[in-house]
Amino acid sequence: MATLPNPIPxxxxxxxxxxxxxxxxxxxxxxxxxxxHILAGMHGITAVQVRRDLMLIGFSSDTKxxxxxxxxxxxxxxxxxxxxxxNIAVLGMGHLGQAITRYFNGRRLKLKITAAFDIDPxxxxxxxxxxxxxxxxxxxQMVEELNLSMVVLSLPTxxxxxxxxxxxxxxxxxxxxFTSTPLNFPQGIVVENYDIxxxxxxxxxxxxxxxxxx
Amino acid sequence: MATLPNPIPxxxxxxxxxxxxxxxxxxxxxxxxxxxHILAGMHGITAVQVRRDLMLIGFSSDTKxxxxxxxxxxxxxxxxxxxxxxNIAVLGMGHLGQAITRYFNGRRLKLKITAAFDIDPxxxxxxxxxxxxxxxxxxxQMVEELNLSMVVLSLPTxxxxxxxxxxxxxxxxxxxxFTSTPLNFPQGIVVENYDIxxxxxxxxxxxxxxxxxx
Numbered sequence: 155m156a157t158l159p160n161p162i163p164x165x166x167x168x169x170x171x172x173x174x175x176x177x178x179x180x181x182x183x184x185x186x187x188x189x190x191h192i193l194a195g196m197h198g199i200t201a202v203q204v205r206r207d208l209m210l211i212g213f214s215s216d217t218k219x220x221x222x223x224x225x226x227x228x229x230x231x232x233x234x235x236x237x238x239x240x241n242i243a244v245l246g247m248g249h250l251g252q253a254i255t256r257y258f259n260g261r262r263l264k265l266k267i268t269a270a271f272d273i274d275p276x277x278x279x280x281x282x283x284x285x286x287x288x289x290x291x292x293x294x295q296m297v298e299e300l301n302l303s304m305v306v307l308s309l310p311t312x313x314x315x316x317x318x319x320x321x322x323x324x325x326x327x328x329x330x331x332f333t334s335t336p337l338n339f340p341q342g343i344v345v346e347n348y349d350i351x352x353x354x355x356x357x358x359x360x361x362x363x364x365x366x367x368x
Numbered sequence: 369m370a371t372l373p374n375p376i377p378x379x380x381x382x383x384x385x386x387x388x389x390x391x392x393x394x395x396x397x398x399x400x401x402x403x404x405h406i407l408a409g410m411h412g413i414t415a416v417q418v419r420r421d422l423m424l425i426g427f428s429s430d431t432k433x434x435x436x437x438x439x440x441x442x443x444x445x446x447x448x449x450x451x452x453x454x455n456i457a458v459l460g461m462g463h464l465g466q467a468i469t470r471y472f473n474g475r476r477l478k479l480k481i482t483a484a485f486d487i488d489p490x491x492x493x494x495x496x497x498x499x500x501x502x503x504x505x506x507x508x509q510m511v512e513e514l515n516l517s518m519v520v521l522s523l524p525t526x527x528x529x530x531x532x533x534x535x536x537x538x539x540x541x542x543x544x545x546f547t548s549t550p551l552n553f554p555q556g557i558v559v560e561n562y563d564i565x566x567x568x569x570x571x572x573x574x575x576x577x578x579x580x581x582x
Contacts, residue, residue, distance in 0.1 A: 161577070164570065171569040172561075175548055198552045198559070234569055236576040242568070249467035253522075254564055256463065265572055304571060308467075328575035330567055334389055338412045344574040345412070347386075348567055350468055353544055353560055354456070355385040355448055356378065357518060358479050360558040361542035362450040363375075 166207045167234070172197060173204070174230045181223050189220035235264040240328075243269040243302045245317065246309025247277050247287055250332060254306055256283050269300050272309075297324040304328040311335050380421045381448070386411060387418070388444045395437050403434035449478040454542075457483040457516045459531065460523025461491050461501055464546060468520055470497050483514050486523075511538035518542040525549050 162170075176196050180188060190208075191201035208214070208226075211233050215225060244251045247270045255267050270287040272278055278289045288296050296302070305326050307314055314333040321329060322339065329345040331337050336347040376384075390410050394402055404422075405415035422428070422440075425447050429439060458465045461484045469481050484501040486492055492503045502510050510516070519540050521528055528547040535543060536553065543559040545551050550561040 167570050167573050168566050171566040172550065172563065175563065175565065176550070179549075195552070197550050198561075234573050236572065236579075240572055240575070249463040249470065253463035253467055258565060258568065265568060304568075304575065306568070327578065328571040330571050335393075336386060336390070336411050338409070342578060344571055344578060346567055346571050347412075349386065349389065351389065351472060352382050352385040353562055354472065354479060354518075354520070356381050357542040357544050357558055357560050358450065358454055359381050359448050361454070361518065364541065364556060364558060365450075 162210055162233075166210055169197070169199075169203075169207050170211065170230050170234060173207070174227060174234070177223050177227045177230070181227065186223055187217070187219040187221065188223055188226075192220070231264075239264050239266055240304055241266055241268040241300060241302045242304045242306060243267070243271060243293075243297070243300075244285070244306045244308060245271045245290070245293075246307065246313075247272045247274075247282055248308065251306070251308040252282060254308060255285055259284065265304075267306075269296060269302060271296075293320055294324040297326065302326065304330070307331045307333055307337075309333065376424055376447075380424055383411070383413075383417075383421050384425065384444050384448060387421070388441060388448070391437050391441045391444075395441065400437055401431070401433040401435065402437055402440075406434070445478075453478050453480055454518055455480055455482040455514060455516045456518040456520060457481070457485060457507075457511070457514075458499070458520045458522060459485045459504070459507075460521065460527075461486045461488075461496055462522065465520070465522040466496060468522060469499050473498065479518075481520075483510060483516060485510075507534055508538040511540060516540065518544070521545045521547055521551075523547065 173193060176193065190204045194201040194204045213226065213229050215222065242265060244255055244267055251270065255270065259267050267285060270282060270285045271290050271293055272287055273290050277287045280287055303326065305321060307317065307329065311333040314331065314335045314337060318337055318339065327343060329339060329343060331345060331347045334349045334351060337345060339345050387407060390407065404418045408415040408418045427440065427443050429436065456479060458469055458481055465484065469484065473481050481499060484496060484499045485504045485507055486501055487504050491501045494501055517540065519535060521531065521543065525547040528549045528551060532551055532553065536557065541557060543553060543557060545559060545561045548563045548565060551559060553559050
């Protein structure tokens with residue numbers, strides 16, 4: 155695994171994840187090599203950006219035929235993935251929770267949604283898309299038993315703040331929060347607050363600006 | 369409305385959307401004024417960042433009691449919102465599409481999900497959470513009839529590339545793409561590719577890094 159002198163910017167991490175996904179799909183189609191400008195074009199960015207991102211992680215084996223797809227997948231994986239698989243729990247198995255579970259599972263060997271939590275009696279005790287659903291009351295206990303290290307919050311916004319303390323107490327290390335209440339955690343817990351409303355408002359803003367400048 | 373000399377960075381637009389959401393919730397609770405460091409704390413960022421963002425949009429009426437909540441909401445709205453409401457269509461009414469529709473509607477007067485499209489006969493012709501669901505075949509026609517300007521793509525990843533041409537032809541101006549295939553559109557169409565997998569991988573990466581540095 156590469157050792158990196160400086161922290162990698164968040165945006166580069168996001169793009170590395172995206173490059174890997176594209177490369178995996180290239181590999182599936184039997185493509186063995188890809189030029190930086192082709193990879194860039196598939197992501198709507200410049201080749202300079204792609205090369206800069208890969209330079210940041212110390213990758214430089216550009217050949218005459220472009221990057222070796224498999225080598226680059228492995229290299230990006232050595233940066234992004236941890237050695238041990240990480241187990242993820244989804245808190246809130248409504249539409250969003252089920253969408254995430256169904257979409258995500260089976261795609262990443264190193265990241266796995268292994269448990270769900272809810273308070274709906276119709277869901278607790280059942281298996282949804284292959285994932286056992288537990289009652290929120292048993293959250294802390296199950297985190298330990300199942301060795302869960304990350305949670306996805308896909309429950310009603312009003313409930314989210316009540317979960318901060320149980321999440322801390324349970325020893326969770328990473329939180330992906332899809333509710334519209336931004337949550338703060340003490341240092342040592344990584345949190346990404348992601349409200350879908352923000353994404354819609356952002357697109358709407360740039361549509362408006364493009365219209366004004368047209 | 370404020371006139372702005374320079375384009376506002378994407379990240380600032382995202383934060384403005386988040387500030388507004390927090391301010392709206394403050395207003396609901398009867399809070400009339402808020403200090404920049406309190407607003408910052410609620411978003412896990414510094415007061416300097418908040419003040420810089422507001423300076424970028426030309427807002428500077430910080431009083432001794434902090435920002436006037438209502439005045440700031442109105443000011444941010446004058447930046448983010450267009451004068452006319454924008455109509456949004458959701459393409460793909462599976463779990464994710466339904467989660468987005470249910471979550472979003474009724475929240476934003478200026479942005480409204482007014483139509484859904486699918487190919488599932490069990491959904492086409494029905495009304496889901498108040499939103500009529502049409503067949504994808506009638507997409508271009510309905511975009512015109514219903515004056516739709518944005519689409520959310522929440523359909524299977526494999527189908528997404530087939531929609532690029534219909535979206536262009538229909539005259540759609542903004543695309544929020546949740547599938548894992550990044551899509552490119554010609555200039556004049558705003559696209560935000562947002563794969564949930566990327567968010568999970570990003571959180572996992574920073575959890576791993578925090579562990580290594582602990």
